[in-house]
Amino acid sequence: MIARRIVPCLDVRDGRVVKGVNFSGLCDVSDPVELARRYAQGGADELVFYDITASVEGRALFTDILRGVASTIFIPLTVGGGIRELADFERALTCGADKVSVNSGAIERPALIGEAARRYGSQCVVLSVDAKRVDGRYCVFAKGGRVDTGIDLLEWVRRGVGDGAGELVVNSIDTDGVKRGFDLPMLRAVCEVSPVPVIASGGAGCAQDFVELFRALPGVTAGLAASIFHYGEVEIAQLKQTLADSGVSVRIV
């Protein structure tokens, strides 16, 4: 049986890991390489590494950090933040990333998804979406969740997968940082239209939130979170034991 994945997310700014609550009030947490190592030892199944300010300031990816992580940690690594062209994919992949996550770059130029999938394969292309309820529907937000694009989430997801995205990260702005559980209705809606794996993001506050996520939504293959892991509120090893005890198939290290 394939294991459901636990994916800590490292939002990086100026070489440090940060986590915003509702995307604002950023505060410094830890050294990315050290944190990544700690997570991998605890049993993280994959790491996602976002340069969160890149989409605003156009900053280059932090390739040194990426190389440092990829040369010491041997689990899948996804990189995102400021990915706008194939050269950005190339740079991330040659520094040890396995997958590259596109968000604002794909909104600005949707053809990027197809170009990247043809060049590197769909397994490399992750479409990451920040979405929020607006007037009773789910809307896609750009620029780190700050700008409402007016694009319908489900249409965007269908199109992205059709163009070759191999995986989706769905981050609910409504639940992000609130720590009262994942946005199950939004995720369920995405799972219904997505033939590719869906990674849930935004809202995890405790181990039970992951149990509920995986029990409620068989289409969700992974749960992503940041602050609860950074601050040690949830230990990954303990979380995985809780999931295993609840009958969820996970990798125990």
Added chain:
Amino acid sequence: MIAVIDYGVGNLFSLKSSLAAIGAQAETTGDPEALARADKLVLPGVGAFGDAREKLAQTGLDAAILSQAERGKPILGICLGMQLLFDGSEEFGFHAGLGLIPGRVRAMRPVVPPQLKVPHIGWNALRIVRPHPLLQNTREGDCVYFVHSYYATDCERHTLATAEYGAELTAAVARGNVMGCQFHPEKSGDVGLGILRAFCAIG
């Protein structure tokens, strides 16, 4: 010295780093003559079978691999590199492989239940069907990382381990000095490093 065969397919950063992490001397090379000097070969690969096979032919690396295999040098194929060891693949038409291990590579979709997504991406548990030095550090149920849409079949005699994904998928194979794993040991944490260590200890 281990030669990691570079034929322009896929990204070798993690493979090189993981070999360095276990203290193996490895050199990335696309030079057929360098394969003769190496003690062991690793054949990586990501992408489509036909393209990869063509690149091996264009560079003359296919003949070099075959001649080193003949001489008994340990060879480890990884992911597409493992698939290339077989007689052939049905990915986008039929393409002949290196023919070092009897068997064929076929699309997974027809054998995997519709509710499961293809590609098979993620951590899956190994079922060990045959003990082998390559798996000397591996236990039944250890999880390794897979990313693939095609799988090797008709190779039961040489199968070392499988993974269950609605169907029993070939995960590791060996025929004499020629070995392969469908999963990525360089992305499979300590279990994966253990497999690379076991490969380094062979021969």
